[in-house]
Amino acid sequence: MLCGPAAADFSAVIAAVKPSVVGVGSYQRLRSPAITFNGTGVVVGDGLSVITNAHVALEFPNTELKEELGVVIAGEGTAFSFRPATLVGIDKEHDLAHLRLGAGPPLPALKLGDSATLREGRDLAITGFPLGMVLGLHHVTHRAMLSAITPVIIPSASSRQLDARAVAALQRAPFNIFQLDGTAYPGNSGSPVYDPADGTVYGIINMVFVKGLKESAISSPSGISYAIPARYVHELLQRKAP
Missing domain, CATH: 2.40.10.10 (Trypsin-like serine proteases)
Structure with a gap:
């Protein structure tokens, strides 16, 4: 079990990482619940790009039901919000998807390593x-x-x-x-x-x-x-x- 400075440092890293980790789901105004969750995504690049699995993103949206693809952002306590996104890239071979957020400010992004x-x-x-x-x-x-x-x-x-x-x-x-x-x-x-x-x-x-x-x-x-x-x-x- 970690203790001391190492544990404190990891706690700080987790706190920094969490704002960059979002849910991926859909919004449909007349549905109950209106917002659904299908997987997790991570914000990278300029803060408007979200990476998730292709199988997560491709489950949505159902255009006939006017379902909207997007990310679910955790708030304080049990609060959360939905932000629309567009599927701009898909890599089925490696099961990856690239979403771009619409109107609104960039989210905190994580660095991609080698x-x-x-x-x-x-x-x-x-x-x-x-x-x-x-x-x-x-x-x-x-x-x-x-x-x-x-x-x-x-x-x-x-x-x-x-x-x-x-x-x-x-x-x-x-x-x-x-x-x-x-x-x-x-x-x-x-x-x-x-x-x-x-x-x-x-x-x-x-x-x-x-x-x-x-x-x-x-x-x-x-x-x-x-x-x-x-x-x-x-x-x-x-x-x-x-």
Whole structure:
């Protein structure tokens, strides 16, 4: 257990990180509740860019119901607010999405680091919303160690263990993901994985997409958490909006 100056420093980093971590969801005026939550996002760049998982962003919006995509910002106590955003970039291969906030001031942004510099054994942290808005929109932070850097998918021992999604992934260029020993839940999808010393982001938590590929051959899925390296976030941010 941490104590003394190190614990105090980490507390300060968490306090600095929290304003940059938002919920990702939708708003529909006639719905109850009007605001829904689907995952976590992190503010980067100029304070108007939000990175999350593609599967989180693509669930919204339903234009027929006049549903609006956006971010949910935690306030004091149980308060929260909604801010509209536009989906300007998508990377389905790495399950990443780039949202741009509309009218309003920039939010505090976190710095993206060079994920290629990470080595196994590195101490990291995760901040997000593992329970969504079930008990209120409250940031939750977990420590994590980079326990392995592994391929996103491995060949199955039997063709019976393959599904269409896994076959398609095997046909694409392979890439490595971060395997963490920290705890993350579905609501954490899109959460930043960062250096607990200074808040620099090195990855984005991904639970649904990676587990569907990585653990498809396991009868009892593990509690391992996974993250997409930040190098793919850099690449997505460099793409021109359609």
